[in-house]
Amino acid sequence: xxxxxxxxxxxxxxxxxxxxxxxxxxxxxxxxxxxxxxxxxxxxxxxxxxxxxxxxxxxxxxxxxxxxxxxxxxxxxxxxxxxxxxxxxxxxxxxxxxxxxxxxxxxxxxxxxxxxxxxxxxxxxxxxxxxxxxxxxxxxxxxxxxxxxxxxxxxxxxxxxxxxxxxxxxxxxxxxxxxxxxxxxxxxxxxxxxxxxxxxxxxxxxxxxxxxxxxxxxxxxxxxxxxxxxxxxxxxxxxxxxxxxxxxxxxxxxxxxxxxxxxxxxxxxxxxxxxxxxxxxxxxxxxxxxxxxxxxxxxxxxxxxxxxxxxxxxxxxxxxxxxxxxxxxxxxxxxxxxxxxxxxxxxxxxxxxxxxxxxxxxxxxxxxxxxxxxxxxxxxxxxxxxxxxxxxxxxxxxxx
Numbered sequence: 001x002x003x004x005x006x007x008x009x010x011x012x013x014x015x016x017x018x019x020x021x022x023x024x025x026x027x028x029x030x031x032x033x034x035x036x037x038x039x040x041x042x043x044x045x046x047x048x049x050x051x052x053x054x055x056x057x058x059x060x061x062x063x064x065x066x067x068x069x070x071x072x073x074x075x076x077x078x079x080x081x082x083x084x085x086x087x088x089x090x091x092x093x094x095x096x097x098x099x100x101x102x103x104x105x106x107x108x109x110x111x112x113x114x115x116x117x118x119x120x121x122x123x124x125x126x127x128x129x130x131x132x133x134x135x136x137x138x139x140x141x142x143x144x145x146x147x148x149x150x151x152x153x154x155x156x157x158x159x160x161x162x163x164x165x166x167x168x169x170x171x172x173x174x175x176x177x178x179x180x181x182x183x184x185x186x187x188x189x190x191x192x193x194x195x196x197x198x199x200x201x202x203x204x205x206x207x208x209x210x211x212x213x214x215x216x217x218x219x220x221x222x223x224x225x226x227x228x229x230x231x232x233x234x235x236x237x238x239x240x241x242x243x244x245x246x247x248x249x250x251x252x253x254x255x256x257x258x259x260x261x262x263x264x265x266x267x268x269x270x271x272x273x274x275x276x277x278x279x280x281x282x283x284x285x286x287x288x289x290x291x292x293x294x295x296x297x298x299x300x301x302x303x304x305x306x307x308x309x310x311x312x313x314x315x316x317x318x319x320x321x322x323x324x325x326x327x328x329x330x331x332x333x334x335x336x337x338x339x340x341x342x343x344x345x346x347x348x349x350x351x352x353x354x355x356x357x358x359x360x361x362x363x364x365x366x367x368x369x370x371x372x373x374x375x376x377x378x379x380x381x382x383x384x385x386x387x388x389x390x391x392x393x394x395x396x397x398x399x400x
Contacts, residue, residue: 038077041120041123042073044116044119044165045069045117047113047116048065048069048113048114048117050113051065051110051111051113052065052066056111057110061110064110065106065114068102068105068106068110071102072103072117075095075098075099075102076099076120076124078095079092079099079128092128093128093129096121096124096125096128096129099117099120099124100118100121102117103115103118103120103121104144104148107148108148111152112148112149112152112154112162115145115148115149116162116165118141118144118145119162119169121141122137122138122141122142122166122167122169123169123170125137125138125141125170126138126169126170126171126173126174127173127177131174134170134174135174137170138167138170138171138174139167141170142166142167142170145162145166146159146163149162203358203361206358207308207358207359207361207362210355210358211308211311211312211315211355211358211359213252213256214312214315214319214355215274215278215311215312215314215315216248216249216255218315218318218319219248219274219277219278219281219318220245220248220249220252222278222281222282222318223241223242223248224241224245226238226241226281227242227245244277244281266307266308266311267304267307268307268330271307271310271311271314272288272328274311274314275288275310275311275314275328276288278314278315278318279314279317279318279326281318282317282318284317284318284323284324284325284326284343285324285325285326286326286328287325287326287327289327289328289329289330295330295332295337295388297388298337298386298388298389299366299386299388299389301365301366302337302366302367302368302386303386304366305362305363305365305366305368306337306339306384308359308362309339309359309363309370309384310339312355312382313341313382313384314328314341315355316355316380317343317345320345320346321343321345321379321380322345322346323343323345323346323379324345325343325344325377326341326342326343327340327341327342327343328340328341332388333385335387336385336386336387336388337385337386337387337388338383338384338385339383339384340382340383341381341382342375342376342377342379342380342381342382343377343380344375344377344378344379345379345380346379346380347374347380356370356382359384363384363385363386366386366387367387368384368385368387369384369385370382370383370384370385371383371384371385
């Protein structure tokens with residue numbers, strides 16, 4: 001039972017009314033589909049029925065033939081419709097052996113027309129047996145058909161009409177089974193890719209929400225504390241802080257909606273302005289220097305990664321560092337652009353939190369890298385580097 005449940009999980013088509021090759025039908029649609037295929041295969045038994053009805057044998061041989069034929073078909077239909085395990089079982093191999101022996105005895109006893117029963121054995125072997133076994137059993141059954149037909153003195157045309165369907169039928173079913181397995185593996189691979197994509201999207205959303213809400217909530221907390229200290233002596237300044245809280249909250253709501261929609265890509269200019277506001281609200285001297293200067297060769301994805309780095313670094317300075325001064329610089333080195341955020345606070349924290357881990361992953365997606373450590377003033381220093389896309393200047397064509 002557990003093997004059958006595992007097989008159903010591996011093959012999604014079971015729940016859609018299709019019949020898995022070599023397995024029992026699960027509902028009336030599968031029974032109808034497999035029944036149609038079985039009826040098609042039953043057409044091979046026409047030669048046997050004709051041999052019994054045309055009076056070619058004695059009464060005892062005819063009765064023996066009908067009993068043998070009914071027994072063979074009953075066992076074969078049981079093998080087709082029985083609920084077996086996902087992999088071939090010993091009882092299925094035993095039934096195949098019984099079908100082979102019965103078909104061989106009937107063929108040697110009643111003549112060449114009964115060799116068509118071995119076609120069912122070949123087809124069943126191609127469906128049920130593993131590939132390495134089927135590659136041996138199917139040719140063996142075809143060779144038996146050829147040998148018995150020679151013993152019975154059949155003409156060469158009759159031999160070919162029996163041997164070729166036996167061999168080609170088994171090989172065709174082996175190919176169908178292999179194709180079914182390949183399709184099942186492809187569906188599993190597609191499901192795995194979809195699962196990994198969903199995990200990547202969850203990770204992206206978690207990083208975005210952490211960076212967005214961590215920064216915005218830190219600013220809201222600082223401004224709320226300022227407004228609380230200003231009341232009731234400085235109501236106008238407190239009102240200004242409350243207005244700033246409303247503005248930051250609205251912007252955070254917009255950012256969260258964009259992050260959920262997958263369109264959030266911050267810019268350096270916007271994050272530099274936000275950093276100046278956050279540092280000022282925390283009472284930290286901000287030295288932004290040339291950080292507001294853009295770069296013409298900075299790709300949008302790389303700029304977004306640097307903007308996230310600036311946001312995360314400033315959020316950590318405001319929330320954890322206890323610094324009095326923060327310096328933000330942008331500098332070009334070789335084919336990369338460096339963003340450096342340094343403070344004079346309590347130094348680097350160990351171990352790194354989720355924010356820096358997510359930031360390193362975000363920079364890696366833009367072919368960048370992250371460096372952290374102690375700064376020159378004893379505080380924490382964060383350095384983020386992203387590659388620049390150099391633009392090739394067009395060649396100047398000489399004037400004639």
